[in-house]
Structure formats: C-alpha cells, structure tokens
Amino acid sequence: MLFEALTFQLGYNATLVALGAALLGISAGATGTFLFLRKRALVSDAISHATLPGIGLAFIVMVAFGGDGRNLAGLLLGSALSAGLGLLAVQWISARTRLGEDAAIGAVLSVFFGAGIVLLTVIQTMDSGRQAGLEGFLLGATAGMLLSDALVIAIGGAAALALVVLFRRPMTLAAFDPGYAVAQGMNLQRIDLATMGLALGVTIIGLKVVGLILIVALLIIPAVSARFWTDRSDRMVVLAGVFGGLSGYVGAAISASAPALPTGPLIVLVAAALFGASLLIAPGRGVLAALIRHVGYRRQVHLRQGLLTLAQGLPIYENYTLRLLTRAGLARPDGVATEAGRAEAAKALRDEARWAMARQLQAHEAASALYDGLRPIATVLTADEIAEIDARLGPPKQVTA
Amino acid sequence: MSDALTLAARDGRHVTDEAASSPLAIRGLTVSYGQKPAIFSVDMTVEDGSMTAIIGPNGAGKSTLLKAALGIVPAVSGSATIYGTPLSKARDKIAYVPQRASVDWDFPTRVIDVVLMGMSRELGLLRPVRTRHRVRAIECLTRVGMQDFATRQIGQLSGGQQQRVFLARALAQGASLYLLDEPFAGVDAATEKAVIAVLKSLRDEGKTVVCVHHDLSTIGEYFTHAVLLNIRKVAEGPVAEAFTAETLQATYGGRLGLAQIEQLNLRAI
Numbered sequence: 001m002l003f004e005a006l007t008f009q010l011g012y013n014a015t016l017v018a019l020g021a022a023l024l025g026i027s028a029g030a031t032g033t034f035l036f037l038r039k040r041a042l043v044s045d046a047i048s049h050a051t052l053p054g055i056g057l058a059f060i061v062m063v064a065f066g067g068d069g070r071n072l073a074g075l076l077l078g079s080a081l082s083a084g085l086g087l088l089a090v091q092w093i094s095a096r097t098r099l100g101e102d103a104a105i106g107a108v109l110s111v112f113f114g115a116g117i118v119l120l121t122v123i124q125t126m127d128s129g130r131q132a133g134l135e136g137f138l139l140g141a142t143a144g145m146l147l148s149d150a151l152v153i154a155i156g157g158a159a160a161l162a163l164v165v166l167f168r169r170p171m172t173l174a175a176f177d178p179g180y181a182v183a184q185g186m187n188l189q190r191i192d193l194a195t196m197g198l199a200l201g202v203t204i205i206g207l208k209v210v211g212l213i214l215i216v217a218l219l220i221i222p223a224v225s226a227r228f229w230t231d232r233s234d235r236m237v238v239l240a241g242v243f244g245g246l247s248g249y250v251g252a253a254i255s256a257s258a259p260a261l262p263t264g265p266l267i268v269l270v271a272a273a274l275f276g277a278s279l280l281i282a283p284g285r286g287v288l289a290a291l292i293r294h295v296g297y298r299r300q301v302h303l304r305q306g307l308l309t310l311a312q313g314l315p316i317y318e319n320y321t322l323r324l325l326t327r328a329g330l331a332r333p334d335g336v337a338t339e340a341g342r343a344e345a346a347k348a349l350r351d352e353a354r355w356a357m358a359r360q361l362q363a364h365e366a367a368s369a370l371y372d373g374l375r376p377i378a379t380v381l382t383a384d385e386i387a388e389i390d391a392r393l394g395p396p397k398q399v400t401a
Numbered sequence: 402m403s404d405a406l407t408l409a410a411r412d413g414r415h416v417t418d419e420a421a422s423s424p425l426a427i428r429g430l431t432v433s434y435g436q437k438p439a440i441f442s443v444d445m446t447v448e449d450g451s452m453t454a455i456i457g458p459n460g461a462g463k464s465t466l467l468k469a470a471l472g473i474v475p476a477v478s479g480s481a482t483i484y485g486t487p488l489s490k491a492r493d494k495i496a497y498v499p500q501r502a503s504v505d506w507d508f509p510t511r512v513i514d515v516v517l518m519g520m521s522r523e524l525g526l527l528r529p530v531r532t533r534h535r536v537r538a539i540e541c542l543t544r545v546g547m548q549d550f551a552t553r554q555i556g557q558l559s560g561g562q563q564q565r566v567f568l569a570r571a572l573a574q575g576a577s578l579y580l581l582d583e584p585f586a587g588v589d590a591a592t593e594k595a596v597i598a599v600l601k602s603l604r605d606e607g608k609t610v611v612c613v614h615h616d617l618s619t620i621g622e623y624f625t626h627a628v629l630l631n632i633r634k635v636a637e638g639p640v641a642e643a644f645t646a647e648t649l650q651a652t653y654g655g656r657l658g659l660a661q662i663e664q665l666n667l668r669a670i
Contacts, residue, residue: 037509167526169524169526170521172510173518173521175508176505176510177499177503177504179468179497179503180497180518180570182472182473183471183473183580184492184497185489185492186521231509231510231511231554232510232511232514233508233509233510
C-alpha cells in the first residue's frame with residue numbers, strides 16, 4: 001500500500017495531497033530556516049494560532065452576505081488578516097512594553113486561539129454552520145482536497161520560495177548580525193517583516209494540509225534537522241527544504257496507505273523521525289559523532305598520560321589507563337612498561353620536551369597556539385625546525401623502569 | 402573655568418564650519434534607554450585622517466554613541482553627518498566593526514561568507530558572488546593574517562581570530578570611515594598587533610578610524626585624537642590636549658586612582 005501511495009497509484013485525491021504536502025514542506029522548510037536563524041521560531045506558533053478567529057469571522061461574514069461560507073479563498077484571506085494582526089500584536093508588545101517576546105507570544109497565541117474557538121462554537125449553532133467543517137483547519141483535513149486547493153498550495157509555495165531566494169542575503173545578515181545590517185543601510189524592521197510575512201504565508205497555505213496547530217512543526221523541525229548536517233546557512237536552506245518536502249510527501253503517502261490515518265500529524269511524525277535520525281547520526285554535530293569523538297579523545301589523553309607516567313618511572317593509578325596500555329602491549333598488567341612501552345614512553349617524553357622548548361621560542365608562537373597535549377610536534381613543525389629545537393634540548397634522556 | 406571646559410567651548414565655536422568636511426560630526430546627540438540617558442547632548446567632530454579613540458568608564462555610553470551615530474539605536478534628539486551628508490546618503494563611506502560578543506558565533510557560516518557580507522551593498526539582492534568578489538575577500542583576510550581560515554566555520558575561531566574576521570569584513574566594504582567598537586577587547590597580543598597595524602595602514606591611505614577603546618595605557622601609542630566621554634562629552638582633540646590628568650579625572654571620577662593616572666605619564670598641566 002505504502003509503495004503505491006509513494007508512486008501516486010492510490011488515486012486522484014491521494015496524489016493531490018501528496019504533491020501539495022511535498023510543496024508545502026519544501027517552502028515551510030526553507031522559510032523556517034530563517035525564522036530559526038533569527039531565533040524567532042516560536043513567533044510562527046503565535047501566527048498560526050492567530051489564524052483561527054479570522055477563519056471563523058470570514059465564515060460568518062461570507063454567510064451574512066449570502067455566499068458560501070466554505071469558500072477557501074475567503075477563509076484563507078480571513079485567516080491571513082487575523083494572523084497578521086496577531087503578528088503585529090506580538091511585535092508591538094515586545095517592542096513597546098517591558099514584556100519579552102516569549103510572554104507576548106504566549107499571550108497572543110492563547111487569546112487569539114480562545115477567540116477562534118468561541119467563534120467556531122457560535123458557528124456550530126448557526127444553520128449553515130453545522131456542516132462547515134471548520135474544525136478541519138485545526139489539524140488539517142485532506143480528505144476532500146480539491147485541485148484548486150492544491151493549486152493554492154503550489155502557487156503560494158512557489159511564491160514563498162521565490163521570496164526566500166530574493167531576500168536570502170538581507171535575511172541572513174539580519175539573523176547573524178542585525179547591528180551591522182542596519183549600519184549597512186538595511187531596514188531591519190522591513191527585513192523582519194518579510195521573514196515573518198513568509199512564515200505567515202506558509203502557515204496560511206498549510207492550514208488545509210497540516211492545520212494551524214501543527215504547522216509550526218513543519219516550519220521549525222526541518223530547519224533544526226538541517227542544522228545538524230551543515231555549517232553553511234545557504235546549504236541549510238536547501239536541506240531544510242528537502243527535509244520538509246520529504247516529510248510532507250512521505251507523511252501524506254503513509255496516511256493515504258491506510259484508512260483513517262490523519263495526514264497532518266503523520267507529516268509531523270515523519271519530520272520528527274528525520275530530526276531524530278539527524279540528531280543521532282549526523283557527522284560533526286550529531287550526538288553519536290560527539291560521543292565517539294569524546295571517547296576517542298579520552299582514550300588519547302589516558303594513553304598519553306600513561307606513557308608520560310611510565311617515562312618518569314611512576315606507578316599508574318587509573319585502571320582505565322593501565323587497561324589501555326596493556327591492551328596496546330605497552331605495559332604489563334602490574335604496571336611495568338614493556339620494551340615497546342619504554343620506546344613509546346621515550347617518544348612521548350621527547351615530544352613533550354620539544355613542545356616545552358617550542359612554546360618558549362618567539363619564532364614558534366603560531367605553532368604553540370596549537371599545543372593541546374596530544375598533537376605530535378612533527379605535525380606542526382618541519383623536520384628542520386624540530387632539529388633546531390633538539391639542538392637546544394641536548395641528547396635525549398634515558399627512560400628507566 | 403577648567404581647561405576641559407575651555408577646550409569644549411573652543412570646539413563649540415568651530416563646530417559649524419568643521420562639520421561640513423568632517424568624516425563624522427555629531428551634534429547634540431542624546432540617546433536614552435527608558436528615561437535614563439545613555440549619552441546626553443554629545444557634540445563631537447572627528448578630524449579627517451585621524452585615529453580617534455573614544456574612551457570613558459563602563460556605562461559611559463561609548464558603544465551607544467557609535468550605534469546611535471549609525472542609526473542602530475534610535476536617538477531621542479540630535480544628529481550625525483558623514484562628510485557633511487546625512488547618514489542615509491553616506492552608508493557606502495562607513496564601515497562598522499561591532500563588538501565581537503554581539504553576535505552568535507555558532508551561526509552556520511564560514512569565514513569567507515562573513516567577509517562577503519561586507520560587500521552586501523555592492524552585491525544587492527541577486528547579483529551573484531563572482532571570483533573577483535572572492536579574490537577581494539581573500540585579500541582582506543590576508544591583510545588581517547586570516548587567509549588560511551577562509552573556509553573554516555566561524556565557531557572554530559578564537560576570540561582574536563573572530564575580531565580579525567570582523568575587521569576583514571569592514572575592509573571589504575572599501576569605506577573611508579571606520580568605526581570600531583572595542584576591537585582590542587579580550588584579544589591576544591598577536592591580534593592586537595595585527596589589528597593596530599591594519600588600522601595604521603588605513604590611516605596611511607588617508608582613511609579615518611574611530612575606535613571605542615578601553616586600554617588607557619595604549620592611547621598615546623595607537624591614536625592621534627581622543628574623545629573622553631561619560632554620558633556627556635568631557636573633552637576631545639589631539640591626544641596631547643584632550644587626554645590629560647585633569648580630563649581623565651573629570652571622566653572617570655574616583656574610579657581611576659591618582660596613581661593609575663600618574664602611571665600614564667601624562668604631560669603635566
């Protein structure tokens with residue numbers, strides 16, 4: 001079933017949903033990267049919750065004027081207006097009062113969401129409201145998705161991507177060094193407004209697929225997953241788009257592969273799985289890589305310390321050090337150095353002495369900055385330089401024990 | 402009237418005619434955070450081709466003065482002109498080096514990308530980064546001795562290296578007025594030497610350099626002019642005139658012991 005879903009063989013609706021969700025994921029990932037880099041990721045949560053009263057009001061207004069309350073364009077326009085209002089409220093509260101942005105987000109999010117729920121409840125009591133299905137906007141409702149809905153997502157997502165490409169430089173600079181951006185003559189408020197406006201746009205087009213409660217996940221999770229894999233913001237935008245698109249596509253396919261599997265939540269779960277995998281296995285910033293590095297480093301430190309201890313003929317107290325030395329054939333279990341151990345110990349001691357001399361010499365200041373107690377000096381200085389240091393040191397000391 | 406005030410008054414008379422040509426002329430600038438002024442009615446005129454230090458105790462508003470002059474923090478009143486023109490028309494002439502600690506160095510970007518940010522006015526929104534831009538970025542990195550670090554992630558740099566990358570970014574702008582916020586704070590001796598050498602070479606090219614500075618013992622060696630600030634401007638002028646025991650006392654009050662002032666070997670007045 002899943003294979004058919006992934007290859008668009010489950011019918012018209014499933015194909016529309018999978019394509020729409022993939023496009024949404026791409027634009028959400030790319031846009032969310034800038035929110036994350038600007039450390040404003042949670043503002044998108046306030047924006048998305050603030051869409052709800054707009055949906056309710058738009059429905060009421062459209063019904064009052066005798067139209068179809070379920071007209072998607074009208075509902076999305078209403079949601080955009082109230083989300084914009086929520087965004088302005090967050091900006092205004094954090095700029096003009098002593099409250100931080102977190103408090104402003106909390107206040108706006110809950111007030112707008114509460115108002116929206118009240119409106120939905122009122123709509124339930126209206127004659128035309130019973131079948132409105134507005135609750136679908138909370139967690140997404142893809143069952144009855146139409147071609148026009150998919151087109152809204154495609155056009156909106158493409159526009160968001162175009163704007164990301166257009167504003168990537170100012171948005172990156174504003175996120176990295178806002179003061180410098182202003183000194184360069186950029187209008188920080190306008191850049192931030194563009195960033196937030198993009199998030200708002202993605203939220204609106206995502207209402208139908210993942211719903212307003214979970215859209216924040218699609219904005220943030222792909223971006224933080226991408227951060228594990230790269231140290232370049234431009235690549236991060238692309239990667240986040242890929243992760244987001246993949247989440248949307250695979251999530252929608254899984255939900256189509258069995259009856260009664262909700263699309264939005266599954267998309268978020270796929271995104272979360274990608275995040276979990278990135279967190280664990282990404283080289284460099286991943287948890288496993290860090291663990292391996294740490295274990296390796298600890299081993300090196302113990303070995304080096306053990307060798308230096310042997311070189312000085314002192315007993316080794318730490319079991320782990322002794323274990324490492326015996327396993328490497330450098331010492332006997334009772335702590336006495338083997339032949340190989342004595343040779344290695346002499347080498348380590350020699351290296352230390354060379355380092356000590358190099359660090360005293362003005363000429364090797366740059367190299368000395370690299371000293372970390374482990375690095376062999378031969379990787380930093382040339383053979384000639386080492387020979388010169390050796391000349392200053394005199395003949396090597398004999399290692400006893 | 403004290404000499405400091407005489408000095409200030411004398412400068413006051415020259416204000417208008419000097420402002421037209423000065424790289425940075427600040428008039429009546431007041432900035433406040435809440436109701437408490439960070440700087441109050443500050444006038445200062447930076448001389449063309451000078452190396453000017455802005456000095457004063459912690460909380461004197463030194464950084465704020467620079468930021469307000471650049472429009473980074475809003476001013477309650479007052480204005481700044483750059484070579485006689487308003488700030489908005491002179492952005493290309495100014496290169497700003499913010500405090501190192503003001504940014505997150507875990508940001509996903511490489512050294513060369515930071516330097517390329519210095520060309521963002523030139524590159525605009527969509528113009529592609531070409532080889533000549535990269536070559537210029539590497540040249541700027543070479544001037545600060547960081548050419549070997551171009552493709553490093555900025556989080557791997559030491560504090561001094563970060564400072565030099567920021568300076569390289571400013572150099573990439575090709576500006577004529579350089580405003581630096583504490584470029585020597587918490588950097589190693591090698592960086593301090595490299596930075597001051599670059600600043601002096603800028604001055605030799607006829608550029609103007611203004612630094613917020615905190616190390617009083619190097620003022621005479623590094624700078625030609627000094628501005629002493631403690632919320633209000635206390636003194637400004639060539640180092641020999643403005644940087645005296647008396648003006649220091651007036652700027653730092655009890656925070657600077659007499660013994661410390663004596664150690665600076667200032668000309669007696």
